Amino acid sequence: MTKPLVAEFRDAESLLGAAVRLKREGHQLLDAFTPFRLPELDGILAAKPSRIRHSMLVGGLAMAAFAYLLQWYSSAIDYALNTGGRPLNSWPVFLLVPFEVGMLAAALSGFAAFLWNCRLPCLHHPAFDTAQFERASQDRFFLLAVQTGEEERSASLRELLMHSGALAVREQGS
Amino acid sequence: MSEHVARPVWRRPMLIAAVYAFVALAVGLAASPKSVMQGWLIAFVFVSSIPIGSLVLLLIHRLTGGRWGTAVESILVPATSMVPFLAIAFLPLAFGLSAPYRWAADASTLRPEVAHLYLNQPAFLLRSTVALTGWSVLAIAVVKGRCTELMAGLGLAFHAIVISLVAVDWVLSIDSKFSSSAFAAVIAIQQLLSALAFAAMAGPEPRQSGAIADLAGLIIATVLGTVYLGLMSFIVIWYGNLPDKAAWYLARAHGGWQWLLAAAVTIGALLPLCLLLNQSVRQSRRALRLVSSLILLGVFLHVAWLIAPAFGSGAMVAALIAMVALIGIGLGLFDRAVSGLSGGAHAK
Numbered sequence: 001m002t003k004p005l006v007a008e009f010r011d012a013e014s015l016l017g018a019a020v021r022l023k024r025e026g027h028q029l030l031d032a033f034t035p036f037r038l039p040e041l042d043g044i045l046a047a048k049p050s051r052i053r054h055s056m057l058v059g060g061l062a063m064a065a066f067a068y069l070l071q072w073y074s075s076a077i078d079y080a081l082n083t084g085g086r087p088l089n090s091w092p093v094f095l096l097v098p099f100e101v102g103m104l105a106a107a108l109s110g111f112a113a114f115l116w117n118c119r120l121p122c123l124h125h126p127a128f129d130t131a132q133f134e135r136a137s138q139d140r141f142f143l144l145a146v147q148t149g150e151e152e153r154s155a156s157l158r159e160l161l162m163h164s165g166a167l168a169v170r171e172q173g174s
Numbered sequence: 175m176s177e178h179v180a181r182p183v184w185r186r187p188m189l190i191a192a193v194y195a196f197v198a199l200a201v202g203l204a205a206s207p208k209s210v211m212q213g214w215l216i217a218f219v220f221v222s223s224i225p226i227g228s229l230v231l232l233l234i235h236r237l238t239g240g241r242w243g244t245a246v247e248s249i250l251v252p253a254t255s256m257v258p259f260l261a262i263a264f265l266p267l268a269f270g271l272s273a274p275y276r277w278a279a280d281a282s283t284l285r286p287e288v289a290h291l292y293l294n295q296p297a298f299l300l301r302s303t304v305a306l307t308g309w310s311v312l313a314i315a316v317v318k319g320r321c322t323e324l325m326a327g328l329g330l331a332f333h334a335i336v337i338s339l340v341a342v343d344w345v346l347s348i349d350s351k352f353s354s355s356a357f358a359a360v361i362a363i364q365q366l367l368s369a370l371a372f373a374a375m376a377g378p379e380p381r382q383s384g385a386i387a388d389l390a391g392l393i394i395a396t397v398l399g400t401v402y403l404g405l406m407s408f409i410v411i412w413y414g415n416l417p418d419k420a421a422w423y424l425a426r427a428h429g430g431w432q433w434l435l436a437a438a439v440t441i442g443a444l445l446p447l448c449l450l451l452n453q454s455v456r457q458s459r460r461a462l463r464l465v466s467s468l469i470l471l472g473v474f475l476h477v478a479w480l481i482a483p484a485f486g487s488g489a490m491v492a493a494l495i496a497m498v499a500l501i502g503i504g505l506g507l508f509d510r511a512v513s514g515l516s517g518g519a520h521a522k
Contacts, residue, residue, distance in 0.1 A: 053453070084415055093409050 003173065004030055004146045005157060006130045007166040012038055015141040018164035019044045022145055027157055030144040033127070033136035052113045059109025064102030068094055129173040144172065185509055192502025195495045202492060211273030212485040213492020214266055219344055220368075220477045221500040222260050223361075227369030228253035229309060230333055230362075232316050236326035242392060245385035246373040252511035253372060257313035259507060261306045263500060268302070271295055274485070277350050284350055293350060298343055305336035317515075337362045348484045352422035356407040360400060367396035368473050371466035379459055390456035390465075394447065397469065401443045404476075431483045438479055442472010 009015040015032065022029055023044060032041050075081070076088040115121070127133060127144065136142050143166075147157050161169045202210045228250040235243030243250075272279035278298070281289040291297075312329040315321040321329070341358040370393050380386060411419045426435065446465045455461040474497070482490050 057451075086412075092405070092412065096405070096409070 003171040004144055005161065006127060006133070006170050006172050007143045007145065007161040007164075008132060008135075008168045008170075009141040009143065009166055012141055014165035015143055016040055016044070018161060018166065019143060021164050022143075022157075022160060025156075025160060027160070028146045030146055032144065033133075033142040035137055035139060035141070050117065052110050052117065055113035056106045056110040059112075060102045060106030063105030064098035067098040067101045071097060126173045130170055131174070132168070140167075185506060188502040189506050192499050192506070195499035195502065198495050199492070199499060202495070206488060206492075207270070208273045209485070209488035209492045210496075211267065211270040212481075212489035213494075214496045215274045215344070216478055216481045216489065216493035217496035217500050218260075218263055218267065219481065220474045220497070221504060222263070223365040223368040223473070223477075224372045224504075225253050225256040225260060225313070225369075226309060226337075227365035227367070228373070229257055229313050229316060230330070231366060231369055233312065233321070233326040233329050233333070236316070236321055237323060237330075241382060241385055242388040245380040245382065246370070246377055246389060248512075249373040249377045250369065251317055252508055252515055253369065254313045255317045255511045255515070256504060256507060258310040259504075261310065264302060264306060268299055271298065274348060277347060288350075293347060298347075301336070301339045301343055305340045308332050308336060334362075337365075345480055348481060349422055349425075351418040354407045354411065354419070356403050356410075360403045360407070363396055363399040363403060364473055364476070367393065367400055368470060370396055371469040371473070374462045374466040375470065386459060386462060387453075387456045390450055390462055393462075393466070393469065394450050397443050397447060400476075401439070426479060426483045429483070431479060434475055434479045434482075438472050438475035440472075441468050442476060443469075446472070 007018065009018065012034065015034070016038065019029060019032065019041065029045055032038070032045065034041075071094045072089055075090075080088050082088075127142075130142075132140065133142065143161070145157060145161070158169050199210055199214075232243070232247075232250050232254055235247075267274070275298075277284050277289065277293050278295055281294065284293055308329075312321070312325070312332075315325060338358040341361040342353075345361070346352060346354065346357055370389065374389050374393060377389075408423065411423065426432070446469050449455050449461070449465050455465065478490060478493060482493065
């Protein structure tokens with residue numbers, strides 16, 4: 001298995017142009033590293049639809065159900081106390097706590113799912129070893145593309161990147 | 175005109191329906207004046223919430239700024255210009271206070287000090303006049319673009335005081351034994367909700383992407399605010415368990431009125447909230463129109479649930495006819511205000 005290629009670009013336009021071209025030629029783009037966000041990349045890299053919303057929904061509902069059950073168990077079973085003839089399972093009152101902790105749990109599970117999806121915290125990444133890579137947070141734009149197994153195709157990927165205006169094309173980690 | 179704010183197609187049928195509704199109300203006035211006045215009160219409380227809510231939103235936006243306000247200005251400004259007309263819609267009530275309010279017909283239902291110092295006809299009319307005049311002055315200043323930040327801030331403080339007075343006067347004093355300290359806040363937030371829902375329903379396609387999602391977020395917040403405060407006041411009273419306060423809720427939990435509340439909560443809060451949880455709904459103009467129509471219907475049902483059980487079903491019938499009359503006239507005026515304001519903008 002060959003290593004992915006890291007291509008270095010001078011500006012956003014040439015990176016976007018190269019990304020579009022690579023995609024059209026059928027190469028696989030892995031990621032892009034830029035000093036600031038490029039909204040156009042979202043469409044090109046075609047990230048999978050995030051599943052954070054689902055985990056938020058499940059987390060929120062589960063916590064809300066748990067909060068309701070906890071109130072019901074403590075006041076209807078564990079410590080049944082007649083307060084002025086009110087029903088033990090006073091559901092209108094029990095709705096507030098599930099709503100509030102449900103919202104909190106949805107936010108927390110969204111944050112946890114976000115970390116999980118991004119594989120954070122990540123202390124080291126192979127791309128960090130690439131020469132000049134630290135400039136991704138300063139003034140250079142990097143594209144990470146994978147070579148497919150065959151020799152001639154990987155050669156064409158390197159050539160294509162150079163033709164699209166890359167300043168340098170390196171193997172990841174070198 | 176590039177933006178289609180109001181649909182003039184509606185104008186003629188709405189106005190014709192409004193004329194018929196006024197005829198029906200006039201006939202009803204001869205047959206059962208009490209029910210007509212009671213129905214008018216219900217319709218007035220609902221319809222007035224849209225202009226007043228629009229005014230408050232514009233005052234808030236004058237202080238905070240932000241994309242959300244510029245996106246809905248094309249609706250909120252003409253809606254705010256309707257505020258002075260509310261005084262005209264209020265006039266029939268001023269002449270017939272004894273129909274909806276038992277204390278106005280018979281002061282002996284109140285404690286003498288309360289009747290003497292606070293809840294009597296001149297004081298009631300004075301408070302309503304101050305509120306409607308103050309709102310009208312603010313509305314004219316906002317529509318003419320002469321509202322400074324200081325005026326907006328003072329206007330909001332003024333609104334906080336007068337809405338606390340007139341919400342209790344107009345709605346809660348129907349049953350003078352009942353009191354609820356959060357009630358005026360429910361009405362005030364519900365006014366913001368109605369104005370936002372109206373803006374979402376009648377608004378044009380915004381130029382900035384994301385403005386629709388902002389509007390949807392504000393609608394979620396105001397729906398939650400209304401439901402939360404309404405439920406909280408109920409829970410406080412439920413725990414307190416005092417006879418007079420329980421009686422108010424009991425009258426609204428029997429005789430079919432409980433279904434009115436169930437319908438109001440389902441149509442106006444549960445269904446819209448579940449729909450708005452979807453991002454695709456929050457970003458779609460058409461879906462938001464549907465959700466806002468549901469919300470406005472729910473708000474009307476909630477207002478009817480607050481008021482009508484004190485009167486009986488005759489008031490509900492009159493309220494529906496009065497709604498047609500007020501909405502027909504209101505939309506006609508709104509339409510004129512939209513074309514008037516955009517004409518003024520063209521002239522500049």
